[in-house]
Amino acid sequence: MSALVEAERVSKAFGGLQALSECSLSVPKGSIAGLIGPNGSGKTTLFNVMTGYERCNAGEIRFDGVPVTGATPERVFDLGVGRTFQITRLFFRMTVLENILVATQRHEGWLRSVARRAGSTAERARALEMLEFVGLAGLAGSPAGTLSYGQRKLLELASLLVADPAVLLLDEPTAGVNPGLIEQLTERIRELNRAGKTFLVVEHNMEFVMGLCHEVTVLHQGRTLVTGPPEQVRSDPAVLDAYLGGGDDDDF
Amino acid sequence: MTERLPARALLVAIAVAILGVFPLVFSNPTTTSIAVFTLIFMVAASAWNMFSGYSGYIALGHAVYFGVGAYALTLLANHLGFAAGWGIFALVPVAGIIAGLVAVPTGLIALRARRHTFVVITIAFMFIFQLAASNFAFTGGSSGLQPPTPLWSAVAYNDHFYYVSAIVLVATVALSWLVRRSRFGLQLFSIRDDEERARGLGVRVARVKLSAFVLSAVPIGMAGGIYAYFLGQIFPQFAFDPLFDLSIALMAFIGGLGTVAGPLLGALVLESLQQYFTVQSGASQVYLIIYGGLFLAVVLLLPRGVIPSIEELVARWRTRGSAEDRAREEEEAGESADVVKAAGAR
Numbered sequence: 096m097s098a099l100v101e102a103e104r105v106s107k108a109f110g111g112l113q114a115l116s117e118c119s120l121s122v123p124k125g126s127i128a129g130l131i132g133p134n135g136s137g138k139t140t141l142f143n144v145m146t147g148y149e150r151c152n153a154g155e156i157r158f159d160g161v162p163v164t165g166a167t168p169e170r171v172f173d174l175g176v177g178r179t180f181q182i183t184r185l186f187f188r189m190t191v192l193e194n195i196l197v198a199t200q201r202h203e204g205w206l207r208s209v210a211r212r213a214g215s216t217a218e219r220a221r222a223l224e225m226l227e228f229v230g231l232a233g234l235a236g237s238p239a240g241t242l243s244y245g246q247r248k249l250l251e252l253a254s255l256l257v258a259d260p261a262v263l264l265l266d267e268p269t270a271g272v273n274p275g276l277i278e279q280l281t282e283r284i285r286e287l288n289r290a291g292k293t294f295l296v297v298e299h300n301m302e303f304v305m306g307l308c309h310e311v312t313v314l315h316q317g318r319t320l321v322t323g324p325p326e327q328v329r330s331d332p333a334v335l336d337a338y339l340g341g342g343d344d345d346d347f
Numbered sequence: 348m349t350e351r352l353p354a355r356a357l358l359v360a361i362a363v364a365i366l367g368v369f370p371l372v373f374s375n376p377t378t379t380s381i382a383v384f385t386l387i388f389m390v391a392a393s394a395w396n397m398f399s400g401y402s403g404y405i406a407l408g409h410a411v412y413f414g415v416g417a418y419a420l421t422l423l424a425n426h427l428g429f430a431a432g433w434g435i436f437a438l439v440p441v442a443g444i445i446a447g448l449v450a451v452p453t454g455l456i457a458l459r460a461r462r463h464t465f466v467v468i469t470i471a472f473m474f475i476f477q478l479a480a481s482n483f484a485f486t487g488g489s490s491g492l493q494p495p496t497p498l499w500s501a502v503a504y505n506d507h508f509y510y511v512s513a514i515v516l517v518a519t520v521a522l523s524w525l526v527r528r529s530r531f532g533l534q535l536f537s538i539r540d541d542e543e544r545a546r547g548l549g550v551r552v553a554r555v556k557l558s559a560f561v562l563s564a565v566p567i568g569m570a571g572g573i574y575a576y577f578l579g580q581i582f583p584q585f586a587f588d589p590l591f592d593l594s595i596a597l598m599a600f601i602g603g604l605g606t607v608a609g610p611l612l613g614a615l616v617l618e619s620l621q622q623y624f625t626v627q628s629g630a631s632q633v634y635l636i637i638y639g640g641l642f643l644a645v646v647l648l649l650p651r652g653v654i655p656s657i658e659e660l661v662a663r664w665r666t667r668g669s670a671e672d673r674a675r676e677e678e679e680a681g682e683s684a685d686v687v688k689a690a691g692a693r
Contacts, residue, residue: 146547148543148547167546168543168546168547169546169549169550169551169552172546172547172548172549173549177547177548178547180544180547184541184543184544185540185541185544186536186537186540186541186544186545187540187541188536188539188540189533189536189537189540193533193536196533197533197534197537197545197548197550198548198549203530205531205554205558207530208529208530208531208534209525209526209529209530209531210525210529211529211530212528212529212530213528213529213530213532213533214530214533254548255548258548258549
């Protein structure tokens with residue numbers, strides 16, 4: 096399997112803090128990859144660098160073999176990389192349906208975008224289909240701000256799916272979501288993966304990661320510690336060390 | 348939504364009809380003069396809302412485009428040798444386009460910043476233009492400029508300006524409505540709610556913001572042109588007036604930021620009141636106190652503005668109406684069930 100998304104020896108510093116140092120990651124096409132690591136290990140920073148929200152100091156990001164290092168988030172999205180945020184971001188004052196319609200209209204000239212009504216019949220139908228898929232069809236007309244936390248996560252996912260990205264980067268999709276909805280989310284991700292979508296998931300919920308991902312990468316202090324199948328990663332001594340706070344520089 | 352459409356179309360038709368016959372019914376020049384100023388401010392508030400209300404970027408420097416429109420029309424009329432009369436109105440769209448062109452570089456610079464910094468930069472631009480207008484020779488310095496004065500009869504004088512302003516207003520409101528329901532409008536709203544996420548969903552935020560900024564400057568430039576021609580003289584401190592910025596922002600806030608009708612309602616009430624008080628008492632600054640009071644009242648009682656609050660009230664009233672119907676039906680059904688039960692017991 097060829098890699099769809101690759102980060103190669105990426106480094107990023109915020110002032111004196113080295114958030115990422117020569118960190119590498121490769122997500123094979125058609126897989127569900129997990130990215131785990133203790134708090135502050137650089138998972139979200141890596142996400143931000145990969146999706147154009149931050150510029151890295153060194154290294155290269157490639158999508159389907161094409162270098163996209165330093166591209167804007169708009170361009171990264173156009174290339175087919177969709178992402179969600181750790182703290183769910185929605186357009187709170189727009190309706191659920193309008194939230195989904197935003198991503199349906201990326202390839203068009205300015206004049207067309209002024210002259211045409213938001214959401215053609217086909218786009219509305221597709222948006223409703225996506226809402227149906229995540230189980231929010233009944234709430235299409237409600238303001239997005241009235242949704243529960245779990246529903247917001249599902250809406251965020253649906254509003255990416257409508258643009259049909261090749262790969263989805265999910266930042267802590269289960270944080271604060273009740274177990275019933277987590278199960279639903281897992282099911283949806285599996286279903287999308289069977290349909291050919293690639294996933295990279297940052298998660299703290301080990302049960303979710305180990306049950307879902309084909310391959311897991313562990314980050315520790317901005318470096319890639321291990322990459323491998325979940326069972327192997329789970330029993331790797333270096334990983335246990337990183338999580339339990341051991342190591343040579345330990346004072347205990 | 349669809350069942351409300353005819354009601355809304357009817358309201359628009361009535362409003363346009365009133366707009367058309369107003370000077371025929373109230374032909375007193377004092378009244379029509381107030382009406383012209385009110386229309387000019389309705390155009391300005393509506394156009395300002397098209398950028399600031401829809402995108403959430405509160406610009407407090409749109410007086411730049413009002414002033415540029417005013418100066419552009421006056422300078423063109425004077426230098427191109429336009430005879431006073433209807434011909435000068437042909438320069439109104441030109442004034443709008445020039446204001447739009449000025450909005451490109453100023454918008455590019457201001458929109459590099461967000462939120463508070465953006466507000467401060469727009470204010471700074473307003474003062475830069477005011478200073479420039481009072482210091483350049485071609486703008487007449489602090490003594491300003493005078494466009495040609497048409498020789499229309501005093502009775503019908505204002506009507507010319509009234510109808511030109513009315514046409515510009517109808518076009519501006521149509522544009523505002525078009526933008527609001529368009530894909531472009533949806534992109535603006537997504538920027539208002541969460542700009543970072545909008546970028547992550549492929550919205551070209553820089554392009555969308557700048558084009559909305561320029562689009563809102565054009566009608567304001569046209570309003571400035573009409574204003575200059577109507578007054579017959581322009582000075583830097585009135586063409587580039589910080590109070591103009593506060594006024595149109597207040598009008599939009601009071602009526603309902605981001606709605607089509609809100610800024611129109613706000614401008615209609617505030618500007619006509621202001622003009623009325625100026626005419627009545629001669630104290631032209633009294634309106635500032637009224638503005639302050641009204642603004643406080645709206646912020647405290649109707650924080651989202653008048654129009655959204657009314658819409659919410661209507662929606663609640665409708666649902667309550669249908670809920671009452673349902674409750675009554677259930678009650679009746681329950682009663683009949685009781686009757687049946689009682690009959691069965693007997």
